[in-house]
Amino acid sequence: MPSNKLTEKILLYKLQSKEDPEAFAKLYDIYARRIYSFIYFKVSSVEEAEDITSEVFLKAWHYISEKKKIESFSGLLYRLARNSVVDLYRSRNKTKNILSLDDVELGIQIVGHERLSENFGQKLEKEKIVLALQKLKQEYREIITLRYVDELEMSEISQITGKGAIAMRVTLHRALKKLKDLLKEN
C-alpha cells in the first residue's frame, strides 16, 4: 500500500472516529491543490474554482459528520467536486462540453522533467495528444484525465462517476483506443 494512501486511511480513521479537525486540516493540505486543479480544469474561473473547492471540503466534512460510509477520501472529494461542477453548469444552463478548447489550453500544459532540454519533437508529440484529447467525447476525456493525469485508482474513478469498476475499465479501454485512432489520423 503506498504511504500516501496509508496516511489518508489513518487520517480518515481519526476523522471518522474522533471528528478530529486537525486530521481534516492535514487531508486538506494533501488534496486541496489537486481538487482545485480538477475543478479549475473544468470551470476555467479562479473565483468559481475557489468557491467550489471550499464548498467541496465543507460538504466532505458534513458527509463525515453524518457517519456515512467512506471507502476513499480522495474519491469522495473528486465525486463531490464533479457533482458541484455539474450543478454549476446546470445553473449556468450551458449546453457546451465541460471542456472547451480554451479551457484545455488554460488547464493542460505540456511539461516535462527537463522542460528546457526537451527536444522540439517530443513537445510536438505531446501537443498532438492534447489536441486529440480535445476531440474526444466528454466521457472518454474525463476518464483518461482522471486515470492518467490525476492518477486516480479505478475504484476511486468508479466512486466518482458512480459507475461500476468493470464498466469504467471498458470505458477506459475504449477511450484509449479512440485516442490512439485520433493520433493515427493526425
Next chain:
Amino acid sequence: MSRELIKQLKMLKHEAVKPNEEWLQRNRGILLSQIKNTVSPGARKFSTANFWQAMSIFLPTKLVYSAVRPIIALLLIASMGVGGWIATVDASYEALPGDWLYPAKRATEKTHVVVINVVGDKSSQTKVHVELAKRRANEARKIVSNPAKVKMIGATVNELKDEINAVNKNLDEMKTSNKSVAEATKNVAQNVQEINDALREVKTGLLINGSVTSSDNLAKVAEAKDLTKNTGVKAVEVMVAKHLQGDSSISKDDVKLAINTQLASAVKDAATLNQSTEDVNKAVSVLNNEVKEIARESRGETLSTSTKILSTMIDEAAKQTQDAMNKTQQAASTTGQKVTEAKEFLSQDNLQQAMDVVREIVNTGNKAENVANNTIQALQNVLPVVTAATESPVSSSINIVVTTTAASKSVMGVTVISVSAVPSTTTTSTIQQK
C-alpha cells in the same frame, strides 16, 4: 503504443492551474473555524463503525465490509448461540424430572447418545449409557421425597431400564468382540453398584411416602433393580471370560475385586431385605393388635361389617408376611453360605466357579426380593383398609403413614384410610384419622 501513450498522458500536468497559496491558507483557516464549531465536545462513544474503519486501514475497504464484517458477525452469532446453548445445558445439568429445564437436559443427553453411536466404539457407548442410567437413578432418588414429582418416578425408572438394556446389549456384543473391553466392563461393574444403592433408596422412599401410585412404582423400581443387578453380574462375567481368554488388560486382581464387590452388594441386599420384611411383619402385628382392640372395645356387641372384613384381611396379610419373612431369612442364610463358598473359590483363584456362585446368589436374592415385593404390594392393598374407629395413638417401632384412597372407599363402603407400613428410625407412630 498504449504504454507509450499512457506514459505521455501521465506527463501532462495541470501546471497553470495551481491555486493561490494565500487563498489556500486563508480558506484552510476559514474551513477549520467552521468545522470546529460543529464538533461537540466530550468523550466519543465506541462505535463498531470505527472498528471496521480501523480494519480498513490495513485491509481493502471492500473486503472489510463485504467479507470480513459478515464473517465476524456470523462467528459472533454462532458463538452466542453455542454459548447460550452451553449455558442452558450447564444450568439444566442439575434439573430434575418435572423442571422446565429438564427437557433441555434430556435433549443434550439424547444428542450425546446419537453422536456417540455414530462416532464412538462399543466401549465408549457403554460408558455413556451407564452414566445416563446413573443420572436417572440419582434423579429418582431426589424426586422420591418430593410429593409433587413422585409421580415422575415411573417414567424416570423406565428410562433407566432403557439405558441398562442398552448396556446389556453392548455387554453381549463385547463378549464376542476381539477388542479390549477392560475399561468398559470395569466401569459397568463399579457404577452398577451405585445405581443399585440409589434404587434401594428409591424403594425405601416410596414405602415411606406410601402414595397411591407407590404400588405400581414399586414394581417398576424392583424390576429396574433386578435388571441392574443382573447387568452388574454380566459385566463381571465378561471380565472373567476375557481374563480367561488371555486378555492382559483385565488382571486377576481386577476380576477378584469385581467379584468381591458383587458379593458385598449381595450381602447388603439380603440384610436390607431381611430387615424390611421384619419391619413389615411388625407393622402387621401392630395393626392386627389395633383391630383386635377395636373388637374388644365393642364388648360383645355386633362388630361392624367393615371391622370384620378388616380383621380377616389383616389375618391373611399377617400369614403372608410371616411367610415372606421366613423366605427372606432363608435367602439371607443361603446368601451367607454361598458368599463363603464363593470366597473359597476366589482364594483358590477359581474365578469361573466363583462367578457361577455369584450368579446363584444374585438369583436367590432376586427371588427373595420378589417375594418381599409381592408381600408389600399385597399389604398395601389389604392393610390400608382400616376404619377410622380408633383415635388412640399407637406405640410401636414403625411409622404408619395414612392416606385416604378413593379405591378403598369404594371397596369398603365406609370412610377408610390406607396405611402403608415401613421401617422407621424413630419410635413414634401415628394414625391419621380422616
